[in-house]
Each structure stands twice: as structure tokens, then as C-alpha cells.
Amino acid sequence: MGSLHRKSFAVVAPFVGAALIAGAVCAQTAAPPAAAKPHKNATPSALVVVTNSRAVALTELDATPTGTFIPRKIAANIAPGKKASVSVATDKDCVFDLHGVYADGSNTDSESVDLCKDKSVNLVN
Helix, strand or coil: CHHHHHHHHHHHHHHHHHHHHHHHHHHHCCCCCCCCCCCCCCCCEEEEEEEECCCCCEEEEEEEECCCCCCEEEEEEECCCCEEEEEEECCCCCEEEEEEEECCCCEEEEEEEECCCCCEEEECC
16 A cells, blocks of 8 residues: 555645646736726815915905805915915815905915915015
8 A cells, every 4th residue: 555655745846836826826826816996986176385474464264166055265364574385275166265364464366376386475565
């Protein structure tokens, strides 16, 4: 029975070896995991730098998509001479009407500002 066992092992061993090698090759050439896809419902946005070049603090800056009547507060409490980076959601269009309110009660308005092209808003006297 000893010689039969050795003959069986001699017949089976090459197949086992080939299977192990094939498995190792497959493991080394496996495709990397797919990169995470962006969320389909993510709202596009524009990153804008707001500079308060006035001598008085900006208390609030609102952006209203041109043609609508619903303002969104995009910045608040920017001291004189200071800057702030803000992200503005740009649903369909990047054109906004801006309205700023200052600590001294004064206001400023800018109409039809394309925040996707104009990445900075400089508030001056």
C-alpha cells in the first residue's frame, strides 16, 4: 500500500502545485478596488473670498440667485480689512445679487455677480 500511496501523491502533487501557483498569480493581478464615486445629489458650489475693505464691520452678506427672491446668508461678521472664504451653493446658475449690511447700519448692493467666474468679492466704500 505504501507504493500505491506514493504513486497517488506523485499524480496529485503537480495539480495541487499548479492550483496554488494560479491562485497566487490571480491574487497578485487582482484589480484595485474602485475609487469612491461622488454623491449624485451633491450640490455644486463656488468657493469665494469676501474682503471687507470698508472701515466698518460687515455684519451680513446675502446672495440671492438672480431672478429669485430667496436670499441666502453666505458671510457674517467680517471685521474691517479682513477676509473670509465662503462656499456658495450654485444650484443652476452662478449669477447672484449680493446685499451687504454693515455695523453702522449702511448697506451695499451688487447685481448680477457671477461667483463662478469672480472668485472674490471686495466690499469697498
